[in-house]
Amino acid sequence: MAGEAPEPSAQERAGKAFPVSWDQFHRDCRALTWRLNEVGPFHAVIAITRGGLVPAAIVARELGVRVIDTVCIASYDHTKQGDLHVLKGISEAAMKLGGGTGKGLLIVDDLVDTGKTGKLVREMLPDAHFATVYAKPKGRPLVDTFITEVSQDTWIFFPWDTALSYHPPLRDGAA
Numbered sequence: 001m002a003g004e005a006p007e008p009s010a011q012e013r014a015g016k017a018f019p020v021s022w023d024q025f026h027r028d029c030r031a032l033t034w035r036l037n038e039v040g041p042f043h044a045v046i047a048i049t050r051g052g053l054v055p056a057a058i059v060a061r062e063l064g065v066r067v068i069d070t071v072c073i074a075s076y077d078h079t080k081q082g083d084l085h086v087l088k089g090i091s092e093a094a095m096k097l098g099g100g101t102g103k104g105l106l107i108v109d110d111l112v113d114t115g116k117t118g119k120l121v122r123e124m125l126p127d128a129h130f131a132t133v134y135a136k137p138k139g140r141p142l143v144d145t146f147i148t149e150v151s152q153d154t155w156i157f158f159p160w161d162t163a164l165s166y167h168p169p170l171r172d173g174a175a
């Protein structure tokens with residue numbers, strides 16, 4: 001209806017902002033790899049696209065894993081989560097490496113929020129190890145290894161989604 005305020009996005013509802021720079025993200029991915037090095041070796045890395053592509057590249061490089069596959073899932077339309085759509089499943093070759101259940105495979109994503117995306121991929125590969133860089137409380141139980149937990153009412157801003165811009169001084173009402 002005309003005049004009605006639009007429904008707030010997940011990002012707006014979150015309230016708190018947690019901006020992450022490229023430097024910070026690289027450091028956090030390296031820290032994640034230190035932990036994963038104790039758990040592996042892994043036959044292959046499965047990146048949950050698109051957000052999982054960047055950490056997957058860094059983690060695979062550090063762990064010396066050269067086989068990387070993707071599972072392509074879309075859910076958030078900018079900031080609002082809708083139904084999950086699997087646009088591309090895990091390849092037959094990667095499935096074979098994981099013995100059909102994901103044993104010895106490493107699933108990587110940038111974060112878990114509600115856990116819906118992670119849950120879906122875990123169902124595809126029940127024996128795989130699931131790692132994310134960041135975790136919110138609702139999704140955290142699904143993850144085997146992560147680096148930083150933020151509260152559920154925090155929105156994480158990734159460096160590939162953001163750009164440097166002018167920020168007004170506090171005195172002028174900046175948050």
Ligand SMILES: O=P(O)(O)OC[C@H]1O[C@H](OP(=O)(O)OP(=O)(O)O)[C@H](O)[C@@H]1O
Pocket residue numbers: 048049050051052073074075076077081109110111112113114115116117118139
């Ligand atoms: O735990 P959940 O509530 O399911 O949310 C986490 C997922 O949401 C984001 O992906 P998104 O669907 O926005 O797609 P993208 O990776 O292509 O940005 C993020 O990269 C995770 O994959």
Ligand SMILES: O=c1[nH]c(=O)c2nc[nH]c2[nH]1
Pocket residue numbers: 076111113154155156157158161
């Ligand atoms: O950039 C993002 N930041 C988040 O906190 C988040 N949660 C779900 N999907 C997300 N995407």
Ligand SMILES: [Mg+2]
Pocket residue numbers: 048049050051052109117
């Ligand atoms: Mg994603």
